[in-house]
Amino acid sequence: MARLSYLKALQRALADEMARDSSVCVLGEDIGVGVNNVTTGLLAKHGPLRVVDTPLSEQAFTSFATGAALAGQRPVIEFQIPSLLFLVFEQIANQAHKFSLMTGGQAKVPVTYFVPGSGSRSGWAGQHSDHPYGLFAHVGVKTVVPATPEDAYGLFLTAIRDDDPVVLFAPAGSLGVRGDVDLAALGPVPLGVGRVHREGTDVTVVAVGHLVQAALAVAEQLADQISVEVFDPRTLYPFDWDGLAASVAKTGRLVVIDDSNRMCGIAGEILATAAEQMRLTVPPKRVTRPDGAVLPFARELDLAVQPQQDQLLTAVQEVYKSSR
Amino acid sequence: MSVGEGLYRTMRLIRRFEERAIELVHAGEIIGGIHPYIGQEAIAAGVCAALRDDDVITSTHRGHGHVLAKGADPVRMLAELTGRSTGLNGGRGGSMHAADFGKGIYGANGIVGAGGAIATGAAWAAVKEGSDRVAVSFFGDGAVNQGVLLETFNLAALWRLPVLFVCENNGYATTLTVAQAVAGSITARAEAFGIPAVSVDGADAAAVLNAARDAVARGRAGGGPSFIEATAYRFDAHHTWEHKARVRYRADEEVAAGRSRDPLDIQGVRLDADTRAGIDADVEALLAEAVAFALDSPRPDPAGALDHLYATGLRGRDGVGLLDTAVR
Numbered sequence: 001m002a003r004l005s006y007l008k009a010l011q012r013a014l015a016d017e018m019a020r021d022s023s024v025c026v027l028g029e030d031i032g033v034g035v036n037n038v039t040t041g042l043l044a045k046h047g048p049l050r051v052v053d054t055p056l057s058e059q060a061f062t063s064f065a066t067g068a069a070l071a072g073q074r075p076v077i078e079f080q081i082p083s084l085l086f087l088v089f090e091q092i093a094n095q096a097h098k099f100s101l102m103t104g105g106q107a108k109v110p111v112t113y114f115v116p117g118s119g120s121r122s123g124w125a126g127q128h129s130d131h132p133y134g135l136f137a138h139v140g141v142k143t144v145v146p147a148t149p150e151d152a153y154g155l156f157l158t159a160i161r162d163d164d165p166v167v168l169f170a171p172a173g174s175l176g177v178r179g180d181v182d183l184a185a186l187g188p189v190p191l192g193v194g195r196v197h198r199e200g201t202d203v204t205v206v207a208v209g210h211l212v213q214a215a216l217a218v219a220e221q222l223a224d225q226i227s228v229e230v231f232d233p234r235t236l237y238p239f240d241w242d243g244l245a246a247s248v249a250k251t252g253r254l255v256v257i258d259d260s261n262r263m264c265g266i267a268g269e270i271l272a273t274a275a276e277q278m279r280l281t282v283p284p285k286r287v288t289r290p291d292g293a294v295l296p297f298a299r300e301l302d303l304a305v306q307p308q309q310d311q312l313l314t315a316v317q318e319v320y321k322s323s324r
Numbered sequence: 325m326s327v328g329e330g331l332y333r334t335m336r337l338i339r340r341f342e343e344r345a346i347e348l349v350h351a352g353e354i355i356g357g358i359h360p361y362i363g364q365e366a367i368a369a370g371v372c373a374a375l376r377d378d379d380v381i382t383s384t385h386r387g388h389g390h391v392l393a394k395g396a397d398p399v400r401m402l403a404e405l406t407g408r409s410t411g412l413n414g415g416r417g418g419s420m421h422a423a424d425f426g427k428g429i430y431g432a433n434g435i436v437g438a439g440g441a442i443a444t445g446a447a448w449a450a451v452k453e454g455s456d457r458v459a460v461s462f463f464g465d466g467a468v469n470q471g472v473l474l475e476t477f478n479l480a481a482l483w484r485l486p487v488l489f490v491c492e493n494n495g496y497a498t499t500l501t502v503a504q505a506v507a508g509s510i511t512a513r514a515e516a517f518g519i520p521a522v523s524v525d526g527a528d529a530a531a532v533l534n535a536a537r538d539a540v541a542r543g544r545a546g547g548g549p550s551f552i553e554a555t556a557y558r559f560d561a562h563h564t565w566e567h568k569a570r571v572r573y574r575a576d577e578e579v580a581a582g583r584s585r586d587p588l589d590i591q592g593v594r595l596d597a598d599t600r601a602g603i604d605a606d607v608e609a610l611l612a613e614a615v616a617f618a619l620d621s622p623r624p625d626p627a628g629a630l631d632h633l634y635a636t637g638l639r640g641r642d643g644v645g646l647l648d649t650a651v652r
Contacts, residue, residue: 025452049452055482060441060475067445067459070430071380073452091472095438101633102421103431104414108635140633140640163635192638238638 004181006174009149010038010116012186013156014076018046021074024160025050027061028078036116038078058084062091062113069109070099076160077111081128082118082169085136093139096165112159114168119210119259120295120302121172129295129302131260133169133208137237138264142166142191144235147212149179151234154189161188171259173210194240196247200229203253203316206244206270207232211257214309218316226320236266244270245278252281255315257307262288282322285315331373331529332591333603335365337610338389339588341398342560344611345388345405345419349564353619354405358419361389363527363559366587367492368393370532371460371552374540380428380446380459382439385420386492387432390462396424402614408621415624416632436497437463437470440489444480447487447543458486458543466497468510477549481517486543488536489514489551492526494558499573514551526554527587530594557582 004012018024025046026039032053034040043051054061058079065075079085085092092113099107120129136143142164146152152170159166197212198219205228207215212232219228231247233240248254254274258267267286274280287307295302325333342362348354361368368389372381375394383390388405392398396412404411404422411417412424423431430446433439443461450457467473468491480487497505511521520542524535532554539550559582561567592600630639 055475055478057475057479059472060444060479063438063441063472064445064448064476064479067380067382067430067442067447068449068452069445070425070442071446071449073449090435090438091441094435095433095442099431100635101630102413102417103423103425103632104412104416105632105635106413106423106425107430110635142634142638164638238640241641 001180002183003178004149004183006149006152006170006177007037007116009153010156010170011040013153014038015042017157017160018042018050023072023074024076025052025068025073026076026078027052027054027065029054029056029080031078036078036080038116058087059091062088063095065111066091066096066099066109069111070107074110074160077113079113079115082115082130082132083127085113085115085132085167089135092141092165092167093136097139097141100164108163109165110163111165112168113165114156114159114170116170117172117175118169119171119173120306122299122302123297125297126294131169131171133167133236134260134264134266136167137266137269140237142235143237144168144191145171145209146234147174147209147232148177150181150186151189151195153186155191155234158188158191162191169209171210177213189234191235192238192240194231194233194243196229197232198228198230200227200251202227202251203255203320204229204231204244204247204251205312205316206254206256208236208258208266211259211307214312215257217309218313221313222316226316228316241273244274248274248278248280252279253319254280254284255287255312255319256284257287257312259307260289261291261293262286263291282319285319287311287315327373327533328530328591328594329599329603331369331533332588332595332600333607334369334372334393335529335588335591336603336607337398338365338368338392340607340611341392341402342388344615345402346560346564348406348615350567354419355407356418357564358388358405359386359563360560361386363582363587364492364494364556365389366529366532366591367490367526367554367556368462370529371462371488371490371536373533374536375458375460378428378457380430380443380457382430382443382459382461383432384436384439384463385432385434386464387422388419391422391424391429391432394429395427396422396429398610399614399617403618403621406618407623408618409624410617410621437467437473439463440467440473440476444476444485444487447480447485448483450486456486456544458488458540460488460490462490462492464497465491465493465495465502465506465510467491468513469505474513477514477517477519480549481519484546484548487549488539488543489519489549491551491553493553493555496558496562498562499571510553511551519549519551521551521553523553523555526556527585527590529587529591556587557585559583
């Protein structure tokens with residue numbers, strides 16, 4: 001076993017795929033130097049035709065990647081900050097995503113968009129701290145939010161190999177997570193398959209991205225009172241509804257923790273689906289950012305807007321108590 | 325068929341295709357209407373005559389001319405416009421998204437200026453593969469004010485990519501005139517990035533072909549991008565919707581003057597009369613076949629409405645959440 005960080009896992013996945021498949025190329029800002037430490041060393045190894053340092057022209061280079069993909073390449077784009085995805089929503093949601101259907105299956109657009117450091121990075125304030133994964137799930141773009149180093153490796157690999165556009169969010173809160181990993185056993189992780197990190201029988205907690213760690217901590221804290229099952233969907237679209245249903249069938253109680261805005265957020269979709277189709281014994285709860293939140297700068301204000309571990313603990317206790 | 329005859333035939337095909345399509349719009353056989361290319365045929369015909377089958381084009385909402393000139397089958401094209409399963413896109417794209425990837429046609433596109441970066445990416449892929457393919461992006465004068473297109477000029481010039489930008493200046497972005505919309509000049513936008521730019525008479529297919537040949541040769545030889553502004557007059561409406569809405573933004577005298585320089589006549593008089601009549605008859609027969617094929621073709625099965633949504637075949641959940649059914 002080796003100690004592997006989440007960030008190193010991303011780096012390793014990209015390096016392995018570029019070595020394995022010459023159609024894989026990476027584009028983005030400051031990736032030659034590798035300011036985010038994911039593309040480190042790739043320029044020297046593969047040269048400027050496969051590691052393309054781009055000007056600050058996100059809209060153009062995002063559709064440029066679409067054109068390259070239509071012509072047989074398999075581009076990966078690094079976005080330095082999550083909010084750039086707002087800028088290129090047209091290029092991803094309205095162009096890349098729609099080619100397959102609109103052309104009647106003539107075309108495929110295998111592009112991976114990844115953000116190393118999504119969500120809050122403490123002090124990056126309003127325009128650098130969003131988590132817009134729900135937008136992509138809503139329009140139907142495959143959306144991945146790994147929580148552990150082995151999943152970061154495996155899901156990045158799968159995203160690159162997938163024939164459709166895939167957006168991968170690597171939450172800032174996950175980049176430093178380390179795990180003991182058997183390097184030889186690292187491999188692709190399928191999209192649409194969740195993972196139970198801890199089994200339990202009383203309450204299912206669905207946690208997205210870095211909040212998986214918070215959910216595991218809460219489960220541990222409550223271990224002698226409430227048996228908490230921690231379900232990590234890993235991909236938000238497609239979502240592992242069968243996996244969630246199996247968990248809820250056991251517990252009958254559901255809490256979702258999601259670091260994005262409440263209104264029309266992924267947590268709301270999870271609760272709605274559970275309410276429609278699963279056997280809930282008590283009303284479920286969600287812990288999210290507030291409606292329409294803009295992350296304020298000061299540490300106290302930033303933290304006040306992000307979902308917190310103690311809020312999750314309270315929600316789990318309330319859902320558990322309400323059935324007794 | 326000589327080059328000149330080929331240019332005329334392509335233009336005649338586009339002209340009559342559009343006229344038959346407009347009839348089908350009015351007959352209710354084509355829903356959603358079309359953006360007729362009538363009057364601009366020489367641009368698509370001239371540029372595409374300089375291209376090979378494996379070269380790539382991206383087109384616009386006014387895209388029928390480009391798609392036909394690049395070699396798509398007019399029969400399956402008309403079936404696409406009438407929403408038939410035999411259409412180029414299986415009835416999934418229609419007028420604004422008609423595509424034929426086997427002919428390097430990366431599709432008409434519903435967003436103004438969106439094709440530029442896609443074509444440039446395809447041109448980059450050609451370079452990466454060591455091919456001498458080129459890519460062409462057609463767009464209108466409205467697109468020159470789209471930021472993404474200006475970003476794209478920079479990338480194309482910076483990386484010396486084999487892409488040809490063709491601006492069809494028909495004087496209007498829908499109803500807004502170039503004078504109302506464009507500060508500076510159109511070619512100066514390209515020149516600012518170091519892209520060689522020329523203006524040509526977009527009613528003269530031979531002039532367009534000459535300019536396109538130079539640009540394509542430069543691209544194939546590694547000389548980087550080129551820009552052609554082709555001026556033309558849109559004879560018909562921005563969209564067939566105008567036929568009923570009667571929007572007034574062009575004076576009758578202006579329209580008459582514009583139509584007096586018909587690109588089909590400009591090229592047509594260079595052929596002898598018999599040759600021209602023979603081509604016209606061939607085109608009529610082909611379009612009669614296309615209309616009959618389209619109208620006789622089956623309509624798509626609604627059960628397959630979301631077929632091809634994902635290249636991998638992924639299926640999402642249905643839109644109606646039924647209780648007491650298995651979770652999907």
